[in-house]
Structure formats: structure tokens, C-alpha cells
Amino acid sequence: xxxxxxxxxxxxxxxxxxxxxxxxxxxxxxxxxxxxxxxxxxxxxxxxxxxxxxxxxxxxxxxxxxxxxxxxxxxxxxxxxxxxxxxxxxxxxxxxxxxxxxxxxxxxxxxxxxxxxxxxxxxxxxxxxxxxxxxxxxxxxxxxxxxxxxxxxxxxxxxxxxxxxxxxxxxxxxxxxxxxxxxxxxxxxxxxxxxxxxxxxx
Amino acid sequence: xxxxxxxxxxxxxxxxxxxxxxxxxxxxxxxxxxxxxxxxxxxxxxxxxxxxxxxxxxxxxxxxxxxxxxxxxxxxxxxxxxxxxxxxxxxxxxxxxxxxxxxxxxxxxxxxxxxxxxxxxxxxxxxxxxxxxxxxxxxxxxxxxxxxxxxxxxxxxxxxxxxxxxxxxxxxxxxxxxxxxxxxxxxxxxxxxxxxxxxxxx
Numbered sequence: 556x557x558x559x560x561x562x563x564x565x566x567x568x569x570x571x572x573x574x575x576x577x578x579x580x581x582x583x584x585x586x587x588x589x590x591x592x593x594x595x596x597x598x599x600x601x602x603x604x605x606x607x608x609x610x611x612x613x614x615x616x617x618x619x620x621x622x623x624x625x626x627x628x629x630x631x632x633x634x635x636x637x638x639x640x641x642x643x644x645x646x647x648x649x650x651x652x653x654x655x656x657x658x659x660x661x662x663x664x665x666x667x668x669x670x671x672x673x674x675x676x677x678x679x680x681x682x683x684x685x686x687x688x689x690x691x692x693x694x695x696x697x698x699x700x701x702x703x704x705x706x707x708x709x710x711x712x713x714x715x716x717x718x719x720x721x722x723x724x725x726x727x728x729x730x731x732x733x734x735x736x737x738x739x740x741x742x743x744x745x746x747x748x749x750x751x752x753x754x755x756x757x
Numbered sequence: 758x759x760x761x762x763x764x765x766x767x768x769x770x771x772x773x774x775x776x777x778x779x780x781x782x783x784x785x786x787x788x789x790x791x792x793x794x795x796x797x798x799x800x801x802x803x804x805x806x807x808x809x810x811x812x813x814x815x816x817x818x819x820x821x822x823x824x825x826x827x828x829x830x831x832x833x834x835x836x837x838x839x840x841x842x843x844x845x846x847x848x849x850x851x852x853x854x855x856x857x858x859x860x861x862x863x864x865x866x867x868x869x870x871x872x873x874x875x876x877x878x879x880x881x882x883x884x885x886x887x888x889x890x891x892x893x894x895x896x897x898x899x900x901x902x903x904x905x906x907x908x909x910x911x912x913x914x915x916x917x918x919x920x921x922x923x924x925x926x927x928x929x930x931x932x933x934x935x936x937x938x939x940x941x942x943x944x945x946x947x948x949x950x951x952x953x954x955x956x957x958x959x
Contacts, residue, residue: 598833625899626852626895626896626899626900627855627899627901629852631800634845634848635845638840638844638845638888642840642888643836643837643840646836646884650831653829669895670891673894673895673898673899675899676899677895677898677899678892678895678896678899680895681891681892681894681895682848682888682891682892682895683888683891684891685887685888685890685891685892685894686844686884686885686887686888686891688887689872689883689884689885689886689887689888690880690883690884690887692875692883692887693828693871693875693879693880693882693883693884694828694880696875696879697827697828697829697875697877697878697879697880698828699829
């Protein structure tokens, strides 16, 4: 299986490693590193990237920044940039890759724990994660040629120590465990699913 | 209670009527009609509107267009305009009104049946509705001074006959029944809730 992994940070690197260990031929793309450059907030560059990459079976996206802040202090720029990057950026990965991905191929996107849990500066993150998960659920019903789409929703990564203070009392998850969820999404006959790497409390 | 109703279409008119019948002093705002003009996709005009309106206790939004199409044919413009109008437009209503709304005031936004159900051209609608519902759930935890926020999620309106062919097999709901949900959201001690005017199938 020939798989494109977008994102070369902690999560992207872990997804890359896990997929290689499981026999995938992996192509990496990052904003400034990786074998190819692809800024997911720039759909024209994404289209050129996927058009030039040759055939592929799966796209695993581990890129997409949000720019959080306490709701009352959020700026127009934080909202616009967060929706453009993690929100429309991921939607545009799918739109740009769809003409080229193989029949019965798969997309795996990323949301996060703030879909279901809240902190003192969660609103932008929650909003963008819901956008992504809504897209995944509906796109799963519309994608042609047996192409599947799922989403991985991790809590804060164990390795992302600098973020831990923003998630007081939250458990964290090793990037390698999140990477397994990507593999699970790609390798099983599921679509429209959100694979949660966090507890869902009532 | 002094309540601002944004949107002068079928739903906005029904909300207006129901609130007046239940003793609210209602101020109406629409893009081109109503007592005041307020295009919710223009945050600067929204800020000027709320700054000039005097004190108010509640905002009920019944405005927000989406521009749907089959996923493979959706354009950048359809995505951008849908997110700007029904998505960021409603978020900006809250951001612009928040400095002026009374303590223990309330916001009621609108999502829709495509959050939970799908048609052959649902993806933009589903995505934007999830964005709105995610915002409502998180904002409910962050809003100050006891201000509440909820969301009404109607199926297609009985009165919107022209839309019925796009929702084959869906039940419809009279605008007056949706308007009652707005009143329920405003008048009871609930926040972060999505009030559904449609069946939720498993």
C-alpha cells in the first residue's frame, strides 16, 4: 500500500514509523520538511502535489494548527487561521486528493479531545474539531469508488510536554498509540468513524 | 425580556411571532429587511449594530445560508461562503453581542437536521452544522456572567416546500414548532444544548 503521510511533527513521524513497520510504502509531506512540501491551507499547492505524486492508496493527515485563546479574547485572525488550517485545510486535502486516490482508498484526518472535553480556552479547538468530524461523517456517505474516510481524535500527546499544562487533569497518549489508530482506520472496512484516543465521560 | 431576533425569513418571522405572544419585546434584524439591518457575515456591522441597540436580554439567530452541492462538485466559494455565513456568521453574532448582552442573557443559534442525517449533497451542510454545534457546546463552558447559549436543530420546514425534494423521506416541521424550541432554549436554565426538531435514528 502506498500511503501519503502529511505532517512531520511528533504525530506525523509516529504515523510514518508505524505504517512503515506494517509494510506501507510511505511518502511524507510537510509544510517545510518531508520529502515533499505541502501546506494544507493552500489548496492550489495541494492540487499540484497530489497531481504530481503518482498513484496512492491512502492519505493520513497529521497536520493542522489551531490558535486557541479564551473565548472573550479570541480575535478574527485566530478564528480564520484555525478554520483555514485544521478545518478547511483537511477538507481541502480530501478535495485535492480525491481525483487521484485509488479505488477503495482511504483518508484519515485528525480532530482531538476538545471535541468532547473543554478547557478554559477550548472554544476554537472544539469548534474546528467538530467541523472536521462533521465533514468526515457526511463525506463518508458521498465519497465515490469505495473511498473511505475516518478521523482520529487523540487526547494531548505524551510527547507534547509543553502542552500538558493547558490540559490539567487530562490523561495523555503516546503518539505511537495514536499512530495505531491511523493504521486501524486505514486497514479495516470502516468509514465515517471517529476513533477516540481519550476517555469519553458522560 | 428584550430579545433581538436576527433573520426575517420563514423561521425568523415565526420566532418573532412566538416570542411576542409570550411577552417578549422583540427587535428584528435582517440582511435587507427588519427594523435593523445586520448581515451576520460582516462582523464590523454586527459590532456597530449591537453597540447601538441598547440593553437586551437574548439573541435568537435564525439567519445563516449554506450553499450545498454534491461533494465532488463543491467549489472553494461554496465552502468559504457557507462557513462565513452560517458558521462564522453565528459565532460572530455571539462575539459581537457578548459585551452588551445582559447578565444571565442567552443566545440561541441554529444548526439543522444535516448534523445527523445525510443526503446526496449534505457534506457542506453537515460540516457547517457541526461547527455551530461544537461552538455552542464549548462556548457554554466559557461564557461569562451566567450568559447561556443553545442551538436549535430543525429538520426541513413544512413551509419551505421548495426544499422538500432535496430531503426525500424526511419529515418536516412547522416553523411555529421550531420557534417554540427557541423559546424553550431562552426560558429554561439550560446551556450547551442542541434542541433537535427531528428524529435521531441510530
